[in-house]
Amino acid sequence: MAKIVMKNKLQSRHQLTNPFSSETRHERLIKSGAVDIKDNMIIQDMGNGYATILPIDKNKRLK
Secondary structure, three states, rough: OOOOOOOOOOOOOHHHOOOOOOOOOOHHHHHHOOOOOOOOEEEEEOOOOOOEEEOOOOEEEEE
């Protein structure tokens, strides 16, 4: 039986600060199945300085 040795490469400081550097934010949003709120949102004022953004159609996903 062969012995398998796994070597961990040392990661640079830049790779440690941004583990998603290989893919864009848009690609990550598509992969997560995020709702597209461009021209698909209602802004609801909570009255206390905060606002809630609600999608009109929750089935409209990013492409």
